[in-house]
Amino acid sequence: MAPEALQADDADLMERVDAREVGALGELFDRYGSVLFALALRILRQRSDADEVIGDVYWEVWSKPGRFDPARGNLLGYLLTLTRSRALDRLRSRRRIEARHAPPSEVEPPDSTLGKPTPFVAALLAERGQRVRSALDRLGPDQRQAIELAFYSGLSHSEVATELGQPLGTIKSRIRQGLIQLREDLRSAFEGGVEP
DSSP, X not given: OOHHHHHHHHHHHHHHHHTTOHHHHHHHHHHHHHHHHHHHHHHHOOHHHHHHHHHHHHHHHHHOGGGOOTTTOOHHHHHHHHHHHHHHHHHHHHHHHSOTTOOOOOOOOOOTTSOOOOHHHHHHHHHHHHHXXXXXXXXXXXXXXXXXXXXXXXXXXXXXXXXXXXXXXXXXXXXXXXHHHHHHHHXXXXXXXXXX
16 A cells, blocks of 8 residues: 555544544554554653553543644544643643652563554555654754654753753754754655655
């Protein structure tokens, strides 16, 4: 299945979710559940929190399917954005409750019983992941470090500045410039079909 066919299939799947077809939600979970869980687990580092975030994401998709707009992007990007947002909200909430220097929980491996993507989808996701990693590797080390702390560790710009011992304006500039460079690299890679 070509990427265009996958996008059309995703749009059809979301129309079925919008029509309240229960099987469609299961298919959506089977297609992307393991990828979303891996992202939530990477951010939260706790299986129970990652499970709850994935439940929240799928509940939101089920209860508000009209929020997905295929004209604004693909379904996987939409789901990853929702997952990241919910995971960061949970992480910030947990940080307010826990002591700042509490030891991190041991990261558990993803649950092998989660639905696995088809081989084509897995290959497509692996290729996209490699393109994103390659684009991150092309950033300067200062930009990459600031972006990783903000996006994977869920730190605010102020927290990144404190963590790195840099002025807030410098951190904001590094993140902004890094994201602009990433956007351009990934736009040419994904839209132009050119390997980054």
